[in-house]
Amino acid sequence: MPVQAGTLNITQPSTAPIGKSISWFQESQPLDMAAASQKYRHGVFKTSSHELLNFGIGSNPIWLAIEVKNDTEAPLLRRLSLKNSWLDKIHVYFLAHNRLIKEFQTGDMFPFHQRPIPDRYFDFDYPFPPGETLVLIRAATVEPMILPVFLTSPDQDYQRDLLEGYSYGLLYGGLSLLAAYNFLLFLSLKSARYFYYSAYLTAFLLLNITYTGHGYRWLWPNSPQWQFSSHFIFNLLFPFTGLLFALHFLDIKLAFPRLYHWVIWISTGCLSTIAGIIIVAHNYPLAISLILMFTQAYCIGMILLGVLSLRAGERAARFFLLGTVTHIVTSMFSILTVEALIPYSILGHRSAEIGLTIDALLLAFALADQFRTLNHQKMEALELAMLDPLTSMNNRRAFYWQTRPIWNNCIRKKRAMSLVMIDIDHFKRINDVFGHSYGDVVLKKVAQILMKEARTSDVAARWGGEEFVLFMGETSLPEAFSFAERIREKASNIRLTDGNKSLFFSVSIGVASVDYNVSDLDELIATADKSLYLAKKNGRNQVCTTQEATFELA
Template sequence: MHIRSGGRWPGRERALLAIMMIAMLAATPAMAQQVRLGAGSVVGVEPAQVGSTTTPELSPFADPASPLGRYALLLDEQPGQPLTLEQARAHLAAGDFRRSTVDIPNLGNRSPPRWLHFAIDNTQPAARDYRIYVAEGWTDRVDAWLIRAGEIRLHWQGGDERSPSHYLRPGIGFAFDASLPPGPSELFLRVDSVDSVALAPRIVALADASELEGAAQHWLGLVHGFLLALVVTYGLLWLTLRETSLLRYVAYVASYLYMHLAYSGIAAHALWPDSPAIGRFAILVGMTLFASSGIAFARQFLRMRQWAPRLDRTLAWLVRLALAAMAIFVVANAQGPAVDFAFAYIMAFTLLMVAFGVLGVRHRQDQAKLFLVASLISMIGAMVATLAVMGKLPFNAVTFRAIEIGVMTEASIWALALGLRLRRDREGRVRALQLAQHDPLTGLLNRRGFLDRALPALKTASSAATPLAVIMLDIDHFKSINDQHGHDAGDRTLVAVAECLRDLVSSDGLIARWGGEEFVILLPAMPQTEAVATAERLRARLADLTVILSDGREIRLTVSLGIAISTTATGLEDLLRQADDALYKAKQAGRNRAEIWAPLEMGAAE
């Protein structure tokens, strides 16, 4: 890769050049369009036909950094028959070059090398320095010749196969600097690449190049910062929650971030600046990883294993085979097949993602509509960018970046969907925990829920040296209620007692159905006298309670209560046993009464 200035043509070749120039002037005038450079302006010139009285059509570019492909003449080499500059000039003189019809000509996968010719007219009185942008950053080889009055003023060489980072402007492509003298000059470009590349030639005043490159770098910073934030945020979530869909989402976004770093040229500058062997496959590997991780995410997000197990297994094998195929291409240094495979795979992936969304909606899968919308946006973004490069849509910053905008929007929607799913799953776990710790009939805590909350309460009371009361309550003759009136009457009785307890016990107390017709109440900061008074209020209130049965009949009930007061040395198990012993004493004493646990009395009873 080098730049060569100077060097005159030998006499015989100069004569041949003069003949070719005369032939060019005699050729069809449609080829005489040119790019006219002025102070701060670039104008495309469409000259009038020979014999026409009309003046040339001038097309000033609103943006001096606009692509100039429409004002190029194109020639594709025959496969296996590379042309020299002299041969290309002969073809130009013979009228073999054709007019370009788009601002950004495209060189397809494994297409033969392409020549571009520009007629440049610098209308300024003195030479001026320009930066000439030639082709995208993954172009294999690109040569440029700047010719003035039959003299090669500059020969420049660049490309991914020569040096992935030299002359590469991240986010724009390969470029070289040249001083353009006043008057007419010719620019010949030869582009050779196995990968498909868009040719967006620009001629930008060197003083203005920083603005173009700065805007590109700012955009790249926005894209990469956004994607990195998603990777870090959801990566940390995965480390915390170990949710498979989070891991696959992180892999999908990270693979796109890597692919974008590779084809924007930033990775080449940072990781393989002078390693063509790496640059040859870096983007293709990224494309394969991106499509594979996207399919893996879709399988998990849409839960295909549940409603389409055969499709799920097929896709899993497809991803394995795709990764294995790309690995074989890399090891075998088979760039051509790798290019064909990677582009076909990623195009199929784009369509498959939309198809997955449609299938998910048809099978009424959770969040499948969001998945479909996100996939459609990504596909539309890719189509808009492709049509803009092809000249079917206006080429501007939005249309050219549409594929990046589409992928970022897709990633944002999927991030939102994952967040909603995580929230819903968390709420589901909370509901499951609620059911696991509550009695379904009365809505009170069950034994497990009570113990989980009572232990911290007892520990707090012990630390603060404050009393804590536990009351065991049992419905008297509950079996008789079931036997005489049925189990529905028993259930109604339990619910009525639970509601009464909720009304009478303070909000800082704990109430639980301990089992059967037995309830337990924990009252923090409750000395013995207040605990006894509370138990008596409960007994009296329940003695006045009337339970109305489904057939309109009414039943009355009484309860027995046992009270235990904690000390700093009392554990929860001992406290519950003491309250149960006191309850037994109340039962033995005739029921419908409250008893408090007394160590001496209980020891005598034992």
């Protein structure tokens, strides 16, 4: 038996790919097993120099020949594996002494239950007898002809599959939860970026389970046509959803509206063209080549969008760029591994998945950062909407918002409540004589007195113009009256100067407390306002109340 690629001794099985022990031949016209065997014996097959064999897109069917040697005196059960889930048709022949001993036929074009071993890859167990055995394999596919061939013990293959199964479980579980969480955020916040991020992750998951064989193994085992079509559909869907997410995540429509529409039109045109080639022309190799070109353009476009957004001051672009570059770099490692330009390793083979996982986590962090920033901005806007810009006190809106829960609590507990209404005396005259800037100073002084003297449980606000209000929970009328008198006295002791002019000012204060006749906050305010009017009517610079007594809440 001629030796072209070196006989593979299986006495001590290895988990490494056996590409360098393989000879290969590419069909120019269909061959059967007998014709292929004859070509091998005549030395037509070529020797492989790579651990993984890669014949590219649109390759004619490939024949592989492996000479296996069993040095023991008993049969050795070994598992031949082709770790590529998208091979359309596979024929495997085991020959001894130029006689066919056993053959298998399987592939993606056949229902899953016809596989000799129910695995997402193509596995064949065979008890190699003592001596030499020739294994011939014919592989055909319209997709990239990548042939990672392994010959191990069933137990070794099981252990490797078990480890990979755990890793895929973590990958799919984590990304599924992330996709579901962001979809729920979209439903709650109505923000498109969360929807497109969820769609982007979902598209990657669908693409991955299709190309790794998990989809055919668990979701559609009796649909070989869908298994074939899904590769093209999800290969188009993944970069398209990625672009849509990038456009919304980076706010390209707002920052670069013309670019936004160009990206949408060009990507839609590319997808339509590729879909037409698949549906109408059935030119699958051309479609795959165009998909790869579109994916490459997508990677470049993602980086350009990130750079433009970063230059435009978009904070989230930093995370986006880091994640995109990580994904592209790790994908290059996967390509280099498949092309056998670097030594084969599971880590290298799956580095693209690792890179996209890192990318997904960085983007999730960036979305969380955006959410936190937007929430902070909303809180700042709400806080500014609740503050009086001159005095930095609560405004009327904030007063109602903060007072309502205290009011309801005191009503429920039947506790006393009081309200103090303050007005600066002759404020118009201050503005006319000293100017509006001095009027602002007077307003700030009164605000400072009020905020300094008020308790932490009290709610103070500028009511409007030169009026201020203070709500005092669990405070009786005498206590509020005493507090108001202290405010009036402190205000009257303030002296402001403007050159040779000195300014003294005073305040009038009205006080009201909850009794049986006051059942609403606005009514309590109105009662305090009447008391303020009485103070002004009686000569200003005094504290008055229209209530003659304080009542307990029943």
